[in-house]
Amino acid sequence: MNDFSLQGMNALVVGGTSGIGNAIAHGLAQAGAKIAIAGRGQPKVDDALAKLKKDDASARGYVCDATRPGTIDRLAESYFKDYGAIDILVPAQGINNVMATEGVTFPEAVERLAGMAGLPLPVVSKEQAQREERRVQVRCNFAGV
Numbered sequence: 001m002n003d004f005s006l007q008g009m010n011a012l013v014v015g016g017t018s019g020i021g022n023a024i025a026h027g028l029a030q031a032g033a034k035i036a037i038a039g040r041g042q043p044k045v046d047d048a049l050a051k052l053k054k055d056d057a058s059a060r061g062y063v064c065d066a067t068r069p070g071t072i073d074r075l076a077e078s079y080f081k082d083y084g085a086i087d088i089l090v091p092a093q094g095i096n097n098v099m100a101t102e103g104v105t106f107p108e109a110v111e112r113l114a115g116m117a118g119l120p121l122p123v124v125s126k127e128q129a130q131r132e133e134r135r136v137q138v139r140c141n142f143a144g145v
Contacts, residue, residue, distance in 0.1 A: 007032035011088035012079055014038045014066055017048040021092030029057035033088060038064040038075055066093040 011028045015021035016037030025048070029035045035057055039045045045061035052059040060082055064075040079086070 005032050006088070009033045009087040010036070010083045010085060011090065012036045012038065012083075012086055013090040013092055014064065014075075015091070015093035017044040017061075019092070019094060021090065021094075022048055024090050024092060025052060025059075026055065026057075028088065028090075029055065029059065034083065035059040036062065036079055036083060038062045038066075038093075040065050066091075 006028060009032070011025070011033040013021050013025040013028070013035065016025040016035070017039030021037070025035050025037050029052055035052060037045065037048055037052070037059065038061070039048065040063070042063050045063055049059055049061035062075050062078055064071045066072060
């Protein structure tokens with residue numbers, strides 16, 4: 001018996017065509033989530049999507065270069081048209097944009113991620129922000145946020 005279920009939830013995995021993002025997409029699908037993957041090129045999106053569907057996943061794929069704001073806007077428009085809501089956002093794109101995250105504070109990073117997902121901002125205490133400040137820089141640099 002599996003007590004962990006994401007049945008009825010929608011997940012968007014940016015960077016879901018390969019690596020960690022692809023593994024996460026498969027795990028979310030196995031737990032019952034409807035999957036949307038986004039990657040830089042149509043051939044990689046098609047290949048990853050075929051593998052998800054081979055495992056009986058409910059999935060769609062989108063082309064999106066997360067380093068280009070225009071493609072992010074198009075991804076968001078297409079995704080919300082197809083799914084209506086986002087329950088799970090996984091920013092697993094393989095970019096490292098240190099310049100864009102230099103000086104980013106923990107609350108700013110949370111705001112950016114919540115904004116991408118269209119979610120309300122969580123309440124973050126000043127103490128928590130100070131504790132997380134150093135770790136978030138590493139996370140943001142890795143994820144390209």
